[in-house]
Amino acid sequence: MDRFTPFLGNIDKLFSIAQGDKKEYVQPALKNLGSVSIVLVREAIAPVVFRNSEEEITDIEIQLNDNNSDVYVRAVPNKFKYPERGRGLQILRVFKAGGNMPQNKIILTNKMKPSDGFDLNSLVFGDSTVWKTGNVVLPVKAAVNYSDALSVLPKHLCVDATFHNRAFEDGTLFNPETHKSSDNLFNRHFVKPGTLLVQVLSTRGKLLPQIALDHLLLSIGFAGTYGGQTSVTGTNIQTHVAGIYGGRFEQPQTSPYQIVRTLAHLANNDWEESSFKNVEGLSTRLHKILGNVHEVTMTAKEVRDYQDKLVQRFESDYQEMEADYQQAAKKIGDFFDLWFTGDKKEK
Numbered sequence: 206m207d208r209f210t211p212f213l214g215n216i217d218k219l220f221s222i223a224q225g226d227k228k229e230y231v232q233p234a235l236k237n238l239g240s241v242s243i244v245l246v247r248e249a250i251a252p253v254v255f256r257n258s259e260e261e262i263t264d265i266e267i268q269l270n271d272n273n274s275d276v277y278v279r280a281v282p283n284k285f286k287y288p289e290r291g292r293g294l295q296i297l298r299v300f301k302a303g304g305n306m307p308q309n310k311i312i313l314t315n316k317m318k319p320s321d322g323f324d325l326n327s328l329v330f331g332d333s334t335v336w337k338t339g340n341v342v343l344p345v346k347a348a349v350n351y352s353d354a355l356s357v358l359p360k361h362l363c364v365d366a367t368f369h370n371r372a373f374e375d376g377t378l379f380n381p382e383t384h385k386s387s388d389n390l391f392n393r394h395f396v397k398p399g400t401l402l403v404q405v406l407s408t409r410g411k412l413l414p415q416i417a418l419d420h421l422l423l424s425i426g427f428a429g430t431y432g433g434q435t436s437v438t439g440t441n442i443q444t445h446v447a448g449i450y451g452g453r454f455e456q457p458q459t460s461p462y463q464i465v466r467t468l469a470h471l472a473n474n475d476w477e478e479s480s481f482k483n484v485e486g487l488s489t490r491l492h493k494i495l496g497n498v499h500e501v502t503m504t505a506k507e508v509r510d511y512q513d514k515l516v517q518r519f520e521s522d523y524q525e526m527e528a529d530y531q532q533a534a535k536k537i538g539d540f541f542d543l544w545f546t547g548d549k550k551e552k
Contacts, residue, residue, distance in 0.1 A: 212239035236410030320538030
């Protein structure tokens with residue numbers, strides 16, 4: 206993972222001191238050229254529900270060329286970011302290195318410091334709260350951006366629906382409260398198991414330190430429960446990293462929308478090709494597309510081996526990993542306190 210160091214931030218240089226008219230003040234480190242993109246393949250291993258207020262699965266029409274367009278399944282970023290952000294908080298709690306408050310419910314009283322609520326997770330996924338009885342807003346922009354997740358196959362090949370009724374416990378549609386027949390009949394649309402979606406997590410400006418990248422890879426994990434109506438199927442998404450790509454600039458080829466266009470062009474409507482049905486085949490194809498346009502690359506196998514080592518450290522080398530997290534927590538806590546208070550005493 207050291208190959209990405211030129212495009213990542215430095216945990217010891219999270220902020221800089223700027224000179225004002227009358228005094229110095231603290232600001233986050235200035236952005237520099239450098240981008241790292243983690244390309245993910247999200248595999249549906251059980252029915253998944255991605256929808257808004259409508260019963261149908263969310264989708265988007267993509268223009269494939271001058272004459273053709275098609276509709277693809279679209280999962281907005283928060284469908285994946287929210288549960289992974291929550292998993293990151295759980296990891297910090299294990300190491301006693303943060304996660305002091307519930308997700309999206311940071312409350313800072315006048316006597317508390319910003320570091321009492323903000324932590325490594327805030328740096329990676331972003332956070333915000335109000336302070337001093339609501340007079341001061343503390344915003345933390347996420348160092349990692351989640352893209353939409355798009356199916357690599359057109360929507361009509363990825364979705365299905367089942368018919369349900371909210372029947373009374375005796376199995377009838379009779380509503381004993383209104384003494385009428387119930388009309389609570391509904392369809393549940395879902396993404397079919399075996400569907401592959403591509404998503405890109407990217408950081409730019411050299412804002413993300415190495416330990417934060419490791420924390421992100423742990424938070425992504427290997428499988429989890431995603432989407433709406435999650436109690437229906439439990440664990441429904443298995444996550445595979447197709448590769449990690451770094452360079453001074455972001456490349457248009459890493460956009461999932463461009464990836465879908467490229468794959469559709471290469472397939473020439475042959476949707477039975479392994480690139481669309483098989484994770485390994487898709488990862489290989491993605492690496493061919495993206496590997497040549499980035500300065501530094503890491504293959505799917507290399508990333509999988511690195512993730513395995515992180516998990517092994519988490520399980521067997523707990524104390525050393527805990528020390529690393531707590532050391533990072535101290536530096537990140539100082540950063541937030543300095544940034545939002547400007548108090549440099551004893552720092």
